[in-house]
Amino acid sequence: MWDYTDKVRDHFLNPRNAGPMEDPTVVGEVGSLACGDALKLFLKIDPSGRITDATFQTFGCASAIASSSVLTELLKGKTVEEAAAITNKEIAAELGGLPREKMHCSVMGQEALESALKRYRGELEPLVKPEGEIVCKCFGVTDVQIRRAITE
C-alpha cells in the first residue's frame, strides 16, 4: 500500500473545487489520445490577469486527485505570471510529499496548468512527441517525465 500523507488523504477524500466550471475563461487538458483526456483544469481569470477561480476533473488515482485538488487551491488568487511558476514539485510539497512511484501523478497537474496558460496566452499547443517509454498507462506519462519529476 502506498504511504500517503494525511494531507494527500484529506485532499483525496475531501477534494476542493472538484467538478466542471460553468463559464471558464480557459480550460487546460492533459492525457494521451489513446487513453482519453484524464485531467481537465478550469480557470476563471479576471481582466487584470488574476485567477479568481479554479476547478478540476480527474480520472486517476488518489495522488492524481489530491494533486489536482491542491493545485486549484494554490492557483486561486495568483496572477497568471505567478501561476506559471508553479512546478509539480511544489504541488507535491504542498501535499507533504508523494511516494516516489507516484510523483508522476503530480506532473499531470503542472502539465494541465501549462496547457491552460498557453491557451490563455493564445499560443498554439506545441505538438511534442513524447520522449522516453510510456510507464503510467493511465496518462501516457513517460519515464523521462517521471525521472524529471523525481530528480528536479
Next chain:
Amino acid sequence: MKEVYLDNNATTMVAPEVLEAMLPYLRSDYGNASSMHGFGGKVGKVIRQAREQTAQALGCSAEEIIFTSCGTESDNTAIFSAVRSQPEKRHVVTTRVEHPAVLNVASHLEIAGYEVTSLKVDEQGRLDLQELEDSLRPDTALVSVMHANNESGVVFPLERIAEIVKSRDILLHTDAVQTVGKLPIDLQTLAVDFLALSAHKVHGPKGVGALFVRRGVPFRPFMLGGHQEKGRRAGTENVAGIVALGKAMEMAEAGIVDENTRVKALRDRLENAIMESIPDVRRNGDPENRLPNTSSLAFKYIEGESILLMLDQYGICASSGSACTSGSLEPSHVLRAMGVPFTYAHGSIRFSLSRYTTDQEIDLVLRELPGIVSRLRAMSPFTGDQAGQACAC
C-alpha cells in the same frame, strides 16, 4: 472499526483451528524433524500426518506431496523441474493470464532461449482449446495452465485440457492456488502432473505451500541442499507451517459445499445488487465458469485505487487487479488480455469472499459503494461518448 475483509483472493484469515494446531510447534515442540532424538522425531510424525491430510484433500498419495515455502515456489519448482528433466525439449505453453509466479518463469525461460506460446483468452477470459491443441509440438516440454484466475475468478476446463495435453504425453502443470477449498479437486481423475497450492489462500499461514508431483514424473529439485522432503526440497522443514497447511487442507475439503452454496449466494447477492443499483458497471469474466467467492466488477469512468481508498474509509478491504501487481502502475495484465476497455480496466474492483464473510458485511458494502462511485464520477472528466474505447497501452 472492524474490517470488512473482501480480499480473500489476496490472502485469508488464519482459521482459529489452524492456529491452534500449529501453536505447539512454535512453543514446546520446536525440534528438527531430521534429528536423531525423540524430541525431533515427534515432529517428523506430525509432518507425515500433515502430508496425509494434504494428500487426502487432493485425492493423491502422501509421497506425491512436497512442502514448499509458498505458491510461487511451487510454481517455480514445477516449471523448472519439467524443463530441466527434458533438456532436449525447448518449447513451453502457458496462458496470458497466469499469475506472475508462472508468467515470470516463462519470460525467464524465453530469455534463456526457450520458445514460449502464451495462449490468449477471449473477452470472457476463456481459453480457446483448439488454439491450445494446435500449439502442442513434439518438443513441448510443459503446458502450464492455471486452474482458476485470481483476478477474474474464471475457471479453466482443466479436465479437458488434461485430456488434450496428456494424449500427447506432454507434462501438465496447474497453478491451483486459487481453487483449493473453492472447487473440488480429485487428482485421481484429474490427469495433471504438477499442481501448486499455497496455505495462506485457504485460511492457513503465509510462508508455506505445497506441490503435487505425480508418481513417476521425472523431478529435479529447485531448492538445493539437505535431504529434506526425500531430497526434493532442501531446507529445515517449517514444521508449524506444514502442520497448519495440513489442517487448513482438511478444513478446505470439508468446506467445499458451504463455499459453493452459502458463500456463492453471498457473492451473487453482492454482485447483483451492485449491478442493479449502480449504472455503467460490468462484470469481468465468464459468469458460468467462475470461482464461487469472486466478483470482478468494472466501474466505468473512475479509477480503481480511488475506489479502494474510499472503501478503506469504511474498513472495506477489496482489491484492484491482483495484490501482486497493485504496487505497479500498469493496469492488470489479466484485464488487458481480456480486452477490457480502458476506462473499465482501470475501474475494476475485485471482491473476494470467504467462509467468514457475513450478510452484515455485504450490507455495509451495498450501503456505501453507490455513494463512493457517484462522488468519484462527479470528479471524472470522462463522458459517455469517450468511454468504451479500447486502451492502446
Next chain:
Amino acid sequence: MKEVYLDNNATTMVAPEVLEAMLPYLRSDYGNASSMHGFGGKVGKVIRQAREQTAQALGCSAEEIIFTSCGTESDNTAIFSAVRSQPEKRHVVTTRVEHPAVLNVASHLEIAGYEVTSLKVDEQGRLDLQELEDSLRPDTALVSVMHANNESGVVFPLERIAEIVKSRDILLHTDAVQTVGKLPIDLQTLAVDFLALSAHKVHGPKGVGALFVRRGVPFRPFMLGGHQEKGRRAGTENVAGIVALGKAMEMAEAGIVDENTRVKALRDRLENAIMESIPDVRRNGDPENRLPNTSSLAFKYIEGESILLMLDQYGICASSGSACTSGSLEPSHVLRAMGVPFTYAHGSIRFSLSRYTTDQEIDLVLRELPGIVSRLRAMSPFTGDQAGQACAC
C-alpha cells in the same frame, strides 16, 4: 521428562518474546502487505520495521536485506545470483566443509559446466589461506566460504578471507547461518557481498531467513514471480515469520556477550569434564577459533547413533554430524574432510548449547554420559591397535 536440549546448531527454541511478537500476524493482522487498504498497509509497516531490526543487528542498511524462506534459500539465491550476473565467469571457489545448501549448489554448477575449486581443511578444520589465494582466477565468479561450521563449530577468518577475495574484485558470499547471535557481525567492516542467515537458528521460527546483498552488487532473483521484496524475492511475504526474524535478530545482537561468557563457560565446563572423566575422547576442530556454544567430541570405538539413542533415554538431545545429513548413513563430510580417523569420525557427537541452557542440564549430561560410553564400549569389537586408521570411504 523435560528434554535437555543440546542440539541448538540443528534448530532452536522460539524465544517467548519472538512468539509474542509474531502472534498478532497469525491472528488478527493477517493482511497482505501489497494490498491497497489500511488493513494490508499496516503489515507493510511491520515488515519495514523487521528489516530495520535485521539490518541494525548486522550493521548494514535496511534495503540490503532480502527476506527468504530459510538459510538454504538464502545460500541458493546468493550463489545463483553471482553466477548468473556474470555469465562469462565460469569458476567458483568454495570449501569441502560447507553445508549441503552450498555444497549441492556447487555440485549442480559443476554438472552445468562450471569449474569448482573446493578448498581443503586441516585436521583442526582450518583453511589454508594461501591455497585460497592461489585458487583465485580472472574468471572466478564467486568465493563462497561459511563463517562458522555447523558441525565442528570452527570459525573461518572471514575478515582476512574478505581482504584476499575483495582485493581481486571477486564476489564473496558467506553462509553465516551458524554465527548470527554467537559472534558479532558488522557488515560495515566485514567486506562480504552476500551473507545468509536463518531465523530458526537464532530462536526464531522455522520457514524464514534473510540474505544480505551489498548495495551495488549485481543481483538476479532466484524465486521468480510478483514484485515483493522490490522484485528480488517473489511470493507473498511471510509476515509473522518476518516479524519474528526481526525480533530474533534484535535479541541475538543483545545476547552476544552472554553467549561468549556464560554460554561459553557452560560449554567449556561440559567439554572439559567429559574429556577428563572419559578416556579416548578427542575434540574435533580448532579450539582457538570456535563457536562459543559448540563442542564436537569424538568417542573412540563406538558409534554416534548409539550414543545419541542412549542419551535420548534421559531426554538429552544432541547430534552426530549435521541434522541435514543425519538421515544418511555416510559419515559426516566435514569430519572426513578434517581427516578424523575412522573410529573417531563415527563416534562423534555434537553438543550445541544456547542462552536457555542451564547448569543443571550440563550436570545431567555429565552424570549419564560416562556410563553410556562404557556400556557401548563394552559391546564394541574394536581394540586400541585398530583405531586411528583413516577411513577408506
